[in-house]
Amino acid sequence: MSMALYRTYRPATLDEVVGQEHVTGPLRRALTNDRVHHAYLFSGPRGCGKTSTARIMARSLNCEQGPTPDPCGVCQSCTDLAANGPGSLDVIELDAASHGGVDDTRDLRERAMFAPASSRYKIYIIDEAHMVSSAGFNALLKLVEEPPEHVRFIFATTEAEKVLPTIRSRTHNYTFRLLPVKLLQQHLATVCEAEGIPAEHAALALIARAGAGSVRDSLSVLGQVISGSGPEGITYAEAVLQLGMTDATLLDETVDALAVHDGAALFIVIDRVMEAGHEPRRFVTDLLERLRDLIVLQNVPGAVETGLIDAPDDQVAREIEQARLFGAAELARAAEVVSEALSALKGATAPRLHLELMVARLLLPAADANERGFLARLDQLERRMATGEFQQLVAVQSPAQAAEQSGEPGPSSRPRKLSEVAPSTGKAPAVSETPAVDEPVASAPVTAAAASGVGLTELKSMWPAVLDAVKSYSRVAWVLFSVSAPLSLVNGVLAVGLDNANKINNARASGHDERLRQAILDVLQLDVKIDVVLAPDVASTVTSTGAERTSPPVADTPSMDDENMDDSSGVDLALRALGATQIGEIEH
Ligand SMILES: [Zn+2]
Known part of the structure; x- marks a missing residue:
């Protein structure tokens, strides 16, 4: 790939800007009605299309057929201002971080007085607008308030609250938003299709999530995954590997051990997370995501069909099994504990210790004297009762998972059998009664006491x-x-x-x-x-x-x-x- 995806797929018209209809709609109408304001302020997180939209505005304003929301794409101005064109003398992009001082803005003020070289408007796109100094802006103030007929300003910033009030009050303000995963995923699918690269649905969801709502970040992650993938295209497994996500098997083991309260197995998972060099925060984040999935599966009957769960089919099957192993209060409490651990891990010097403390708290709902801890305890009692009078704690596995285990005995990722795990205190008889894990054991249907x-x-x-x-x-x-x-x-x-x-x-x-x-x-x-x-x-x-x-x-x-x-x-x-x-x- 010769060029970064986000540059190749930079939008060329307002309609191509993804997920910002609340901004592009009004701008489109302003262009259609020829009522474009002389100064705009675009704010929002990075990679959401602020600069792209500013450039599209410039292109729309200066098209020979314009101003128009649909620039012709063939005139001199349009070709100059195309996504990968050479640019136009009359569209001046400035970075206020380096050009926000008073000298720069005085210079700008003087140049702005000259008529545009070849286009209808002279358009200033001022990025990082929150970096314009107040002395710098004072020099500009008059110009922005009453610019010559041929001058337009577009300010862009990631930090709207730091923009000088004098700028804010003299501009039309539009706020760009982060995109939801679903929308990003669709966009990534379109790009993959255009590139002729097959991609698994769940893999794109993963990439979209890694992009954290930013189109630009998602596309650069996609570019990375594409360049590392083989002829089979983008697979879920490949994406997990390349993004450094936690191996799903580790998460399965964590959740299964949590369900049967197997402390030894939980601590061994933590050991493997650390030994394998996983980023602890990544592991905790992924575990929280998993618990979220289980909570959704418990509460939303058609969660998979409605797309609330993004995972490959076999993993969804495992998650459905896992969701049955927990009471609602147990899951809510576990998610709370894991979420607290995530905040505690921020800047922690001993991440392993924090992970182990998290496990200790997960194992001990009784340590919470509040209502949630009590309800979690009740869930456990009911569950253990339903599975047979505390007599046998069955290592519950979905057939799919068991098949996977016997199918690929990889050295590092091989799931640990319960029988290998040292029994925790008080659980010895339970473990000895556990059937061999190699035989798939259907989970006993767990219901509240009927x-x-x-x-x-x-x-x-x-x-x-x-x-x-x-x-x-x-x-x-x-x-x-x-x-x-x-x-x-x-x-x-x-x-x-x-x-x-x-x-x-x-x-x-x-x-x-x-x-x-x-x-x-x-x-x-x-x-x-x-x-x-x-x-x-x-x-x-x-x-x-x-x-x-x-x-x-x-x-x-x-x-x-x-x-x-x-x-x-x-x-x-x-x-x-x-x-x-x-x-x-x-x-x-
Ligand atoms: Zn044109």
Whole structure:
């Protein structure tokens, strides 16, 4: 390729400027109606078409058939001002960064008085307009306010807020925008077609994203990828490689490990990210993008069809599987943690440490004392319950991924099998029960506890979560049921054991049994009738359920100054919570 793509495909007419219709539309009408203002200010991010549009304006104004929004393209002025033409004496481009001083502008002022050499207008395009000094602009002020009939000004800047107010107020202001990925992607596809280069849809989306909304940047990335690609054109894999994006396998492993809470696997992924020389911020950004995809897949039924997800088909298939492995709150929380890690990584001197801290936080939703952490914990409990009573944590893989693993045993990119990963504490039995990963294992359909399938076993394993929910209704009820257990479920009547009679009376009299019923309904979508019964040995039942207590109520008994306890005297509290019996009152 002899010339940079962005120069080859520089727009020649207003209609060819991509994605700035809010600017090109009004300019077009001004040209059509011959009502072009004598000074414009174009502002916006770099690479969005400000300078190109300024040149097109100059070409449109000076066309022999003009002023016209559609320059003829054949007259002297048009050929001189063509995208790759020699330029015209009457269109003067200045960079204010180097020509913004008072001497330069005085010089400009004097020259502007002379009539144009051969065209209708003398047009000054002043780039980096925010660099014009105020002394410099004072010299220009009169000229910009009331220019001779043959002079037009177009100022362009990336930093509109730094432009002198005197310039802003004397010009018509237009703001250029960054382009959405979809639009950039279409533009890149057009360019590839014109160049005769086959390109995968998903690869172009990747390139467009790398261009961060700028046409010029996207085209130069495209140029780079094209020059490095073979006869098969631009493939997704090639683009990932050339752009230094994180290998999708690494992201898959991260997400899969996160789903089964495999801490060891997560830390090993981090190790590989660092060892392979990946840029940590890149990895975290890509992980955040992946979590975003999963959140979208969970919430938007036709996300793939509507183009909200840009990825090759096999990756989309994997992402759909992964989205099923998480609860909504878990994903939202994970994205939050990863996003915070991304900000923390900015200028961090020990990026590896930050990555590892991020993993630690991802693994420990309980560390977040806020609602999001609580909901994430609940998601996990539900999920683990649905996958079979905490007994087996299946390494869930899509068939596509498994096939890929057995298909290409590359040395560095070979995904690590779960069985190779040192089991994390407390997960040993789970890992040993994991089927060999080489046999594709269809993921168990994970659903929220369906009302029909909920029985006593589920109630027992979810009891801590139920108690947490009770707490949100009443701390007193929560304390009362802190030593309790579901004993039997017959005909919709749930027998709940309490360890002394006072508590039973209290539960019935104060409506705490109703709060428990509501909590069970909230957590398990199961409506039962509560029957509190005496079960003196219930304390031992509680510890034998095997359910992991997320926050043992006993370790967090309410203090007397708790706002919810205001209506309870110390005696009441002792009666209710501890099952004390009042035997008399001592006179003071
Ligand atoms: Zn012309």
